[in-house]
Amino acid sequence: MTLTLKNDIQDVPLLATFIDEVCETAGFNPSVTMQMNLAMEEAVVNVMNYAYPKGVQGDIVIEAEENGDSVRFVIIDGGTPFDPTAEADADTTLSAEERPIGGLGIFLVRQLMDTISYEYTDGKNRLTLVKNK
Amino acid sequence: MKTTILEKDGELIAVFEGRLDTAAAVETEQALKPLYDCTGHNIVFDCNKLEYISSSGLRLLLGVLKNAKPKGSRVFLTGINDDLRTVFAMTGFTNLFEFK
Numbered sequence: 001m002t003l004t005l006k007n008d009i010q011d012v013p014l015l016a017t018f019i020d021e022v023c024e025t026a027g028f029n030p031s032v033t034m035q036m037n038l039a040m041e042e043a044v045v046n047v048m049n050y051a052y053p054k055g056v057q058g059d060i061v062i063e064a065e066e067n068g069d070s071v072r073f074v075i076i077d078g079g080t081p082f083d084p085t086a087e088a089d090a091d092t093t094l095s096a097e098e099r100p101i102g103g104l105g106i107f108l109v110r111q112l113m114d115t116i117s118y119e120y121t122d123g124k125n126r127l128t129l130v131k132n133k
Numbered sequence: 134m135k136t137t138i139l140e141k142d143g144e145l146i147a148v149f150e151g152r153l154d155t156a157a158a159v160e161t162e163q164a165l166k167p168l169y170d171c172t173g174h175n176i177v178f179d180c181n182k183l184e185y186i187s188s189s190g191l192r193l194l195l196g197v198l199k200n201a202k203p204k205g206s207r208v209f210l211t212g213i214n215d216d217l218r219t220v221f222a223m224t225g226f227t228n229l230f231e232f233k
Contacts, residue, residue: 012156034185034216041187045155092225096198104188104224111223 001025003062007048007077015044015062022064026071026133036071036131039112042105043075043084043127051079051125068133070114075127081120084109084127136164145174149183158189168197171206177233181212191226198229209233 003018005011019040023033044060052058061076089110090103109116115130134157135150145168153161168176176197198208209231213221221227 009156009159012154016152016154031216031219035219037185038187038220041154045187045189090224092223093228094225096195096202096229099195099199099229104191108188108220108223 001064003064005044005048005060005062007052007056007058007060007079009045009048011048012041012045015040018062018064022066022071022073026066028071028131028133032131035112039109039129039131040073040075042108043129046084046105047075047077047079047082047125047127050082051077053080070130070132073129073131075125075129077125078123079125082125083118083120085116085118134161136161138164138167140174143174144177145171146177146179148179148181151182152185153183153190153193154185154187155189158187158193161190162193162196165193165197169200171201172204173206175207175209176201177209177211178230179211180214180217183213183217186217186220188224191220191224194226195229207231 001022005014016037019037020033023036028036047060058077058079063074065072084106087106089107109129113129114132117128119126134153137148139146139148147165147168178194201208211233
């Protein structure tokens with residue numbers, strides 16, 4: 001299954017509909033489906049915010065493939081090479097005053113997905129996220 | 134995503150209804166502005182009808198908290214469902230807020 005979005009935050013609800021469909025096909029329960037929605041939203045929003053230069057419209061393609069053991073999502077964009085897996089995790093033990101406002105996105109992706117991998121091939125960023133059944 | 138602000142028994146209450154995703158966070162940020170004027174009041178986020186929250190939404194809650202604490206206002210969360218509680222636990226947010 002494939003979905004193409006614009007790098008526009010307003011397209012996020014389209015992602016939710018797609019993820020819901022994929023998860024239903026895969027037989028994930030509502031709690032896991034919510035977690036997949038969350039992980040994918042965080043990963044895709046990162047791409048929306050950082051992949052293309054400001055003011056440039058670009059496509060983001062999301063592929064989803066299900067096999068017996070797992071569901072594999074690939075997020076593909078043609079923006080500047082950007083490896084989100086190289087970003088540091090947020091420190092979740094800090095107090096409210098010490099907590100910076102950012103950093104949670106990639107942290108949540110790492111917590112919620114079983115495997116994350118990134119490559120830059122043929123001018124495209126490819127971020128692969130796998131959830132085991 | 135709907136956000137309603139009420140004042141009840143001296144508390145400022147924000148009632149969430151729907152999905153607080155990144156797209157909804159933009160307008161929700163505006164809706165929460167009255168909570169920044171919280172001196173003398175505690176704040177309650179009523180999450181009974183909150184179906185979903187992502188990091189943009191968590192950031193909004195944190196922003197309200199960072200503003201409220203130095204003013205002596207406590208910030209409570211009520212009605213969090215189990216799925217959302219997992220997200221709060223994962224991100225360490227259960228240690229930042231009070232639950233009732």
